[in-house]
Amino acid sequence: MKATAGRILYETLKAHGVACLFGMEDPIQVFHAVDRAVTRVVTVRDEKHGAIMAHGYAQATGRPGVCASTSGPGATNLITGLLEALQSSVPVVALVQDHPLRLKGRHAGSALDHTAALAPFVKAVLRIDLPERTAELTRSALRIATSGRPGPVALLCPTDVMAAETEGEPFADEPYAHCPSVRSRADAGALARAAGLLAKAERPLIVAGGGSVASGAFAEIVELAERFAAPVATTMTGKGAIADGHPLSAGVLGTSTGGLYGRGKVPNALLEEADVVFVLGSRTGQICYSNWTLPKPGTALIHLDVDPGEIGRNFPTDVPMVGDVRDSLRDLLAHCRTASIARADRGNGGRMAELKEQVARELATVAESDRRPMRPERVMAEIGRVVDPSTLIVTDASYVTGWAMSQLDVPVAGRFMLSPRGTAGIGWSLPAAIGARLGDPSRTVICVAGDGGFGYVMNELETAARYGVKVLTVVFNNSTLAFQRHWEELSMGSYLDCDFLEVDYSEVARALKCRGESVTDPAELPAALARGLACDGPYLINAVIDPEAAAPIMGFDKPIPPDAAH
Template sequence: MTESSTRDADHGRPVSGGHALAEMLKICGAGPMFGMAGFQLLPFYEGVRALGMEHILVNDERTGAFAADAYARLTGRPGICDGTLGPGATNLVTALVESLNAGVPVIALTGDTHRGHSWRNMTQEARQVEILRPAVKELIRVEAVERIPELVRRAYTVATSGRPGPVVVDVPEDVAHAEHAFAAGDFHADLATTRVPARRTRPDASDVDRAAELLARARRPLILAGGGVHLSGAHDALLRLAEGAGIPVAHTLSGKGAIPCGHELSAGLFGRFSRYANELIESSDCLLVVGCKLGEIATRRYTLPAPGTPLIHLDIVAEEIGRWARTPIGLWGDARAGLSDLATALEPSAPSDDRAAYLLEVRRRRAAWARDARARYESDEVPIDMGRLIGELNRTMPEDGVLVADGGFASHWAGLLYDTKRAGRGFVADRGFASIGYGLPGALGAALAVRGTGAPVVSITGDGGLNMTVGDLETARRAGVAFTLVVVNNAASGYVKALQHAVYGAGHYQSADLAETDYAELAGSFGCHGHRVEHPDELRPALLKAMAARDAPSVVDVVVTRDPGRMLPGTDNRTLTLQPGDRPA
């Protein structure tokens, strides 16, 4: 508790509900907050000012919630955002669903109507509670000002426990403006729930033993790592298990960095686009799934793994185990705790000679893929090949760098070709909802999360993604953060145009083209640095110059191929399910 609030409480001087809300967030260690005020939450904003907290005005509430999401992914602390009554609250929905699906702790404050006037057609009134409730893990409605400290603690507990997720704290106008003489003891935090994971649970010991026995017998085991590895901080435990038992590790888009991409046991991305991990899954005789929901993209539209493949699933949410794939062994618990227990159970067992031959095969597959991929990484094509762009990022990003990838093909290209250099969340992609428009706000939140460390933040977004949030370049410049925003400029909604090309053939494009725009010039008008890149030899100098700028964000506008047949890193498996009669003659 701050000195001023303690004094007020000791003397019984009333403070507003909004001030109490700010006070509790400060006690819980809230970092930078993002939002746009309205009358309902004015006392909260005044509390933020009085307490010297950091709050960043955004130009769209979705930007604030996306920035809070990225901040939370990198710090483990709930990101904080707010929206006022009506449109402010409903603008949060898309970003909150991203956090819900991805298991990211976010606390969103929403102002609501004065309860004495509700349903009298108040300005901007909407059924926002009903709209927001399915978009979050829990919606907490504050009905009494004196309960604010208790309910903020509750919000943190829900956001950080089990599978993390977003929580809405809905505050009616009269509650925010009301005053109450809080007691000094009202203001305290439960430190166990101010970051993820709040509390760790262990899988049943007998289930762990069964899983260890199955892994020990396997000749071709494989670990499939999802974003839950990051949420649990299970990197060291995963590496201990993989190295000790000699088990390769493949990852989802959200799981990149579960182990370093350069590690000899890394099998890279699996699912819709894959280096060679899909082939390993198809031939595996035991799969250990960790912190992964086995959704559409990860399973290549539910064709992986093959029916009958022995499956062990470790997840913090019991309901995810066996959702659609037959799972003989389910391990319900925290990823780090479960992996540690598995590693301990497996330590007496040495990998067999068959396992050694398998690992040699994995190394050969890795070397073969690297040889085949070299042409993409080193392409001299003009317009620029996406593979060359990712190759330059691999060469220029330091070990502690953070790459943010917007939804759409930016995340698929980076997920397939980008290599993190150490374990940890060095790659941030909005794969919970895969909404376009995450690139800029994600960079803002990530840059604030690593502020002071010197770690560079680079974000890849499409031109369509930047068009959705370009107004918040002003927000980023005003916030005083520096990051590099790489715009993949193909003058199109690239993924959609590529799919139209694959399904209907050349020339069958509808509502997929954008106007040619110089985003470097646009960046300059926002007071940011702008670099236009049209030749591959210009990529590295532009990236280095942008990453060295520390006084404002930098936009690197990269002109890439306009050929819709080459806009994706591979064949999208969805197009393979179409029958010949589904295509135009």
């Protein structure tokens, strides 16, 4: 077809099934080419939030999310959102309006070396210098974003190139319209060694990471667990790899869920006791592996990941397996069926049930509390009662992550919870929830945020109202930066400037054309949640909680060394 490069770029995105474009009308030639009957343009209040919306959209749909920005400060606003997508392995393509090529090096308005500025935060930076290469480079951006370990790509769009007429073929390179786009498989020798280790194990444990959910390996993980009578723990991004009601589901492990009132004590104990650990699609980060103290030295480790750079990064690995989790497990299970390799229950299920019962008794003291200000565990318990298989929970970072990951049960295997675990930066959940709901309107989206994190993003309530995005937001409002406050108290003996004014965020919601209410009595939570879920647009519950309540973080029940890092 003959058209401007901007139109050819958009038509290439449309051919790949891109249904939403998050940004502020730049690159202008692209936005003016959009067929609004096919692609929804979502004008955001901050480019960072556009990148986060694209992230939420990508995780909810399995397709790459697309965001956009103008040049200079618009591009640098994207960075926090793109960094989270990079660290979380989420496919996002950022269209960045670049200066006309004829003005390069002349100190044009808002001039910036976009390649240098964005390169550390994306998988690749591509620039369209020739209009005839527009479709090719757009397809390349989608290919890079969705293949290997997925991640964000920046596509620079100089305005003079975008305005130029050219010939181009905006067809879809079909595999790269989805993620994962290309599935690799572990080699047969590694599969056989893994099967042999699992068959001999006395206390095996499967650890399902975010790659397990991204690859859709839900049925395979259950079959593997049942074949070897191996409990399944998950990382935070792996939550949803197995339904919590399954008798072999152990829960979310790590330091964020393993402290006081935390159900992470169960998988942490199983990981400490394991003699063979099979890690699936996990980058073995600090928090989920208890500052890299677990698994213990001497534990046999099998590690399956799509990225060979992650295998052996933090732990000696007995069986390295490079490949997509779902398809590699299919091959492993086929090998086990052919060779009649399995192992009877060794009593691990009884050990896990005992641990779960003990933790449940401890948690009940706060999850069933009628105290005011409300215990956050009670608020989370009430949210848990309205969760069903259609629910998608979107959490912010910090305390709400620990409460949600520890307490909320996954009703059916699948993507159940989104959380910014790549960087753990607060101020993420609301735009991610908006993007997820726009990507998949069939999901009931519940956003949970602390008041500190919510202060970063509350302007996007107006965006949610403008587009009629049905998202229920629950703000856990303790009028303080509680993590920082409690860290300072435990480390320094006191805290300084962490407290906020008491703000009713439901009033803010109403000012921004949403609906909402404030709740201070836990007995009123069920009715408030019912009203929020019945609302046909965005609704916010301002839940006033106890500022002294801490998330179930290991070590927060005793002093912290002054030189410790967050």
